[in-house]
Amino acid sequence: MTDGIPVTRRLVSAQRADNIRQMVRRAETLGDAPDASRLARPDDAPALYALLSDPAVHAPIYTLPRPLTEASVQAFIQSHLDEREAGTGLLFVRAAEDGRIMGYSDVQVWPHWAAGELGGALHPSEHNRRQGTRGAAASFDWMFESLDLDLLCETASLENVPTQRMLDGMGFERKGEVESRRPDGSARWSLVWEMTRDAWRARQGAGQP
Secondary structure, X not given: OOOOOOOOOOOOOHHHHHHHHHHHHHOOEOOOOOOXXXXXXXXXXXXXXXXXXXXXXXXOOOOOOOOXXXXXXXXXXXXXXXXXXXXXXXXXXXXXXOOOEEEEEEEEEEHHHOEEEEEEEEOHHHOOOOHHHHHHHHHHHHHHHHOOOOEEEEEEEOOOHHHHHHHHHOOOEEEEEEXXXXXXXXXXXXXXXEEEHHHHHHHHHOOOO
């Protein structure tokens, strides 16, 4: 996560923050669909590395480990398992029948603000099929309802036009730019968007994506 996000910060009660942490700890799949993404396990490291090693996948994402190796990906998975125990993060993967990982979702949570962030990527073969938009909408829904969050905050690099268009099209409100720090200490500037649960529900009720 980036220190400058979320932009909107409203403290919730200690009881509610603890409840959110418990919901994170209990999560095992990202949604209830039969093909829902499941929690990443340490033995997923080779298949997840195969997905992430493609520059089309990893280039726009600042949260991935650097250097990107199978060992660093395994550590990335373990760090998210530790975050799950703390109630602050989750890492999900979508596995194909042949064992390939076709996508991953990185959920970060600020329980004390009832806020979260969703990151991730799809296999290039899934691009341009609206899989990303549909999957993101379902994931946002799940984060609001299953984790009881009030706010989602999203970021994208200045060059990541597809994600910018997706977030704008889904009604997220632009909140300016922040400097994002990569795990190796390097930095990049990112655009920031936010969406409240009330605004999301209103859009869903109106039949908007």
